[in-house]
Amino acid sequence: MxxxxxxxxxxxxxxxxxxxxxxxxxxxxVTAGGATQDTKVVTVSVxxxxxxxxxxxxxxxxxxSPKTTVSITPKLSxxxxxxxxKKGQYVEKGQVIAKLDQTDYLLGVKQAxxxxxxxxxxxxxxxxxxxxxxSSLDQAKTAYKIKEAGQTSSEIAKQxxxxxxxxxxxxxxxxxxxxxxxxxxxxxxxxxxxxxxxxNQSAQGDVQNKGAITTASAALKQAQVSLDKTSKAAVQQAxxxxxxxxxxxxxxxxxxxxxxxxxxxxxxxxxxxxxxxxMATIISVNPVIIKINxxxxxxxxxxxxxxxxxxxxxxxxxxxxxxxxxxxxxxxQSKMFPVELQIPNSDGRLLPGxxxxxxxxxxxxxxxxxxxxxxxxxxxGKKYVYVVEGNxxxxxxIITAEGDSGHVIVVNGLKAKEKVAVKGQAQLRDQAAVxxxx
Numbered sequence: 001m002x003x004x005x006x007x008x009x010x011x012x013x014x015x016x017x018x019x020x021x022x023x024x025x026x027x028x029x030v031t032a033g034g035a036t037q038d039t040k041v042v043t044v045s046v047x048x049x050x051x052x053x054x055x056x057x058x059x060x061x062x063x064x065s066p067k068t069t070v071s072i073t074p075k076l077s078x079x080x081x082x083x084x085x086k087k088g089q090y091v092e093k094g095q096v097i098a099k100l101d102q103t104d105y106l107l108g109v110k111q112a113x114x115x116x117x118x119x120x121x122x123x124x125x126x127x128x129x130x131x132x133x134x135s136s137l138d139q140a141k142t143a144y145k146i147k148e149a150g151q152t153s154s155e156i157a158k159q160x161x162x163x164x165x166x167x168x169x170x171x172x173x174x175x176x177x178x179x180x181x182x183x184x185x186x187x188x189x190x191x192x193x194x195x196x197x198x199x200n201q202s203a204q205g206d207v208q209n210k211g212a213i214t215t216a217s218a219a220l221k222q223a224q225v226s227l228d229k230t231s232k233a234a235v236q237q238a239x240x241x242x243x244x245x246x247x248x249x250x251x252x253x254x255x256x257x258x259x260x261x262x263x264x265x266x267x268x269x270x271x272x273x274x275x276x277x278x279m280a281t282i283i284s285v286n287p288v289i290i291k292i293n294x295x296x297x298x299x300x301x302x303x304x305x306x307x308x309x310x311x312x313x314x315x316x317x318x319x320x321x322x323x324x325x326x327x328x329x330x331x332x333q334s335k336m337f338p339v340e341l342q343i344p345n346s347d348g349r350l351l352p353g354x355x356x357x358x359x360x361x362x363x364x365x366x367x368x369x370x371x372x373x374x375x376x377x378x379x380x381g382k383k384y385v386y387v388v389e390g391n392x393x394x395x396x397x398i399i400t401a402e403g404d405s406g407h408v409i410v411v412n413g414l415k416a417k418e419k420v421a422v423k424g425q426a427q428l429r430d431q432a433a434v435x436x437x438x
Contacts, residue, residue, distance in 0.1 A: 044424035066283035112242035126231035133220035157202035293336035368409035
C-alpha cells in the first residue's frame with residue numbers, strides 16, 4: 001500500500017510539471033509574438049575595446065586616370081570627307097584628325113576676295129577724287145595770289161593806280177610850269193583811268209577767287225572724309241570678311257590640339273557633323289594620374305613629392321608614384337580629401353580605369369581607441385556596433401577614423417574595456433539576449 005501511494009504521488013507531480021511546462025511554453029510564445037522583447041538567445045563572441053595603434057590606409061584604393069583629357073569639337077558644320085586616323089592611335093599635336101567638305105567654304109573665300117577687290121577699287125576712286133579736289137584748290141589759290149611776288153592781283157592793281165596817280169600829278173605840275181604839254185597830261189590821265197578800272201576788275205576777281213577757294217576747300221574736305229571714313233573702312237571690312245572666310249576654310253581641317261591617344265572617335269566618312277558636336281577625345285597617358293581619397297586626420301602626411309609604392313593587381317606588379325596634388329577642401333558628403341599621384345608610363349602598360357592600391361606602410365601609424373573591423377556594421381551611411389553588457393546586446397552608434405585590415409580607431413561612441421560582438425552580431429538587434437562563448 002505504501003509503495004502504491006508513492007507511485008500515485010510521483011505521477012501527480014509529473015502531471016503538474018507537464019501542465020506547468022506547457023503553460024510556460026505558451027506564455028513564451030505569446031511573449032515572443034506580442035511583446036517588444038525577443039527571448040531568443042543569440043550566441044556571440046566578443047572582443048574588448050582597447051587603446052592601440054593602426055597603420056592608417058595600409059592600402060588606399062585608387063584608379064588610374066589620364067593626365068589630360070581633351071575633347072575635339074568642330075568649329076563649323078559639314079560633311080566628313082576624310083578620316084586619316086583610327087581609334088586607339090597615338091597622334092601628334094597638329095596631326096589631321098578629319099577633313100570636312102570644303103566646297104561651300106572655298107566659294108566663300110572667292111566671294112570675300114571679290115568684295116576686297118571692289119572695296120579697293122572704291123578706295124582708288126576716292127583717292128582720285130581727293131587728288132582732283134586738291135588740284136582745283138591749288139588752281140583757285142593760284143588765281144587769287146601771284147606766288148612769285150607773294151601779292152594778290154588786286155594789290156598789284158592798286159600799286160599800278162598809285163604809280164599812275166603819281167605820274168599824272170607830276171605831269172600836271174609840269175604843265176602848269178610850262179615844262180610839259182597838255183597832250184602828255186591827257187595821256188597820263190588816260191593811264192590813271194585805266195589803272196583804276198583794272199583795280200576795280202581785280203577786286204571783283206579776288207572776290208570770285210576767294211569763293212572758288214572756299215568751294216574747292218569744302219570739296220577737298222568732303223573727298224578726304226569719303227576716302228578715310230567710307231572707302232578705307234569698306235576695304236578694312238572686306239579684308240576682315242576675307243580673313244573670316246579663310247579661317248572657316250582652315251577649320252574644315254580638324255587637327256589634334258595636343259599629343260596623345262585617340263580614346264574615342266565618334267564619326268566616319270560621309271557623316272554630317274555639327275559645330276560644337278564632340279567628334280573625338282585625346283588622352284595623355286604618359287604619365288598617368290592616380291586619384292585617391294584621404295581622411296582628415298591623414299591628409300597632413302600626404303606631402304607633395306612624397307614617393308609611394310602602388311600595387312597594380314591587373315598587371316600583378318608594383319610601380320613607383322609621387323604625390324603631385326593634395327586637395328585643400330574636403331568633399332562635402334564623404335568628408336575626404338582628394339589626392340593625386342603621378343606615375344611614368346612610357347611603355348603604356350598602365351591604362352585609364354585600372355584599379356590600384358596605394359601602399360602607405362611607410363607612413364606614420366595612428367593611435368587611439370581600437371575596435372575590431374568585423375564588429376562594425378554599416379547601414380544607411382551610419383556605423384554601429386553591439387556592446388555586450390551582461391546577457392544583453394546594446395546597439396551603439398559610433399564614429400570612426402583611420403583603420404587597417406584588422407582594427408579601426410573609434411573617436412566617439414565607445415569606451416575602453418567595453419566588449420563588442422565580433423561574431424553573431426548580424427543576428428542581433430538592440431536589447432537582444434545573448435550568450436557569450438569564446
